[in-house]
Amino acid sequence: MNQSETPTTSGDSAAVVKQGGRKGMKAKAATVIGKQQISPDLIRLRFSSPEMIGTELPFSDHYIKLFFIPAGADYSWPFDLAQIRETAPREFHPVTRTYTLRTFDSNTGEFDVDFVAHGDTGLAxxxxxxxxxxxxxxxxxxxxxxxxEASYEHFVLAGDEAAAPAIFAALEQLPAGTTATAFVEIANNQALFDAPSSSAINLVWVPRDGATHGTKLIEAVREAGYPTKKTSWFIHGVAEMVKETRRFLFVDGGVNKEDASISGYWRLGMTEDQWQASKSEFNEENEAAERAALEK
Ligand SMILES: Cc1cc2nc3c(=O)[nH]c(=O)nc-3n(C[C@H](O)[C@H](O)[C@H](O)COP(=O)(O)OP(=O)(O)OC[C@H]3O[C@@H](n4cnc5c(N)ncnc54)[C@H](O)[C@@H]3O)c2cc1C
Structure with missing residues (x-):
């Protein structure tokens, strides 16, 4: 399976379910132990979760599914997920939202999550x-x-604020001797936040300055072109940007799908539930359009 299609890199429910099956899936508990506004648009919450002590997390894009209880449900946290799924009407099942572990300490079970503050709509x-x-x-x-992976010489990473935690975690794990260019889209130049820095990293902030999410980002990635070094791509964020970037990589650039992890983390105008429900169709349409373009 290509990295571009790997469910574990896209936050699909199936990836989490793999860890015990939907029926046996048990919710873990997290308590907020710290809160920090790291930019006008990003809130960092530090969580403690003793059940996570000793967990080995080998990747840089680890994510969790936070459970939110629908309004009107007659239960509260802590709840037994399996029991609720068996007994409560579907509309009262917990709703999930996917978030990256920006940091994780396996000794303490503490981790940071950076939340985009995108207004009053939504849950998370x-x-x-x-x-x-x-x-x-x-x-x-x-x-x-x-x-x-150390088998590559160079990494190109791109995303908006929702993907910045995974991008920055990756920059902190660059194999020795490799280099990276990271494009991170932000609202404007007043919305910068702390980022990893080293001589191996070229970090390009891409201000939206009022443009639609993702449009300036794909322009920046396109303009930079295709590196000559053996390159791995990590591109995540708003779905519309991902669609354009797939074309740039796989149709225009002839990049191997095995060399790219690319997926939509969210979609304009859709809740996460709506996006997850339509994601396969969106991906299939993109792949069909790419095949047609390549056959021309
Ligand atoms: C693997 C994975 C990792 C992710 N990691 C992170 C992370 O670390 N931090 C993070 O903030 N997000 C992350 N996301 C994205 C996050 O899951 C979605 O943005 C989610 O929709 C937010 O839920 P919500 O309840 O706030 O809004 P929803 O109820 O899902 O949506 C409500 C409205 O808000 C809009 N909206 C949602 N997200 C954004 C946004 N980022 N900017 C502007 N408008 C938005 C929607 O289009 C919709 O119109 C990740 C997604 C995946 C798949």
Whole structure:
């Protein structure tokens, strides 16, 4: 299976379910122990989860599925996920939202998650804005499946704020002797935040300055072109950008799919549930359009 199609790199539910099967999936507990506004648009919450102590996380794109309880449900955290799925009406099953582990300490079970504060709509973004020390929720995972491999000489990473945690975690794990160029889209030049830095890293901030999410990012990636070194690509973020970047890589550039991890983390105008439900169709349409373009 190509990296571009690997469910574990795209946050698909199947990746987490693999860890015990949907029926046997058990929610772990996380408690908020720190809160920091790291940019005007990003909130970092530090969580403690003793059940995570000793967990080995070998990749740089590890993510978890946070559980949110629908309004009107008659249960609260902590809950037994299997029991709720068996007994509660479907509309009251917990709703999941996918987030990257920006950092993880296997000795303490503590981890950081950076949430995009994207306004009042949605569940996770507004929850993070309101979160207080001591708040608790359940989560499933972690899943994940990509890291910068030493078999490559160079890495090109690109994404918006939602993918920045995975991009920065990858930059912190660059194999010795390799280099990376990372394109990170942000609202504007006032929205910068702390990033890994070394002589091996070329970090390009891409301000949207009011443009639609993803449009400036793909322009920047296109303009930089295709590196001559043996390169691995990690491209994630808003779905519309991913569609354009797939064309740039696989149709225009002849990049091997095995050399790219690329998927939409979210989609404009869709909740995560809506995006996950339509993602296979979106991917199939992209792949069909790419095949047709290559046959011309
Ligand atoms: C593997 C994986 C890892 C991810 N890691 C992170 C992460 O570390 N940090 C992070 O912030 N996100 C991350 N995401 C994206 C996150 O899961 C989605 O953005 C999710 O939709 C947010 O849920 P919500 O409840 O806030 O909004 P939803 O209820 O899902 O959506 C409500 C509305 O908000 C819009 N919206 C959603 N996300 C954004 C955004 N980023 N910017 C602007 N508008 C948005 C939607 O289009 C919709 O119109 C990741 C996704 C995947 C698949």
């Amino acid at each position: 973004g507004p929850w993070a804005q309101r979160a207080e020390i001591g708040d608790q929720l359940g989560f499933a995972g972690p899943g994940g499946g990509w890291k910068p």
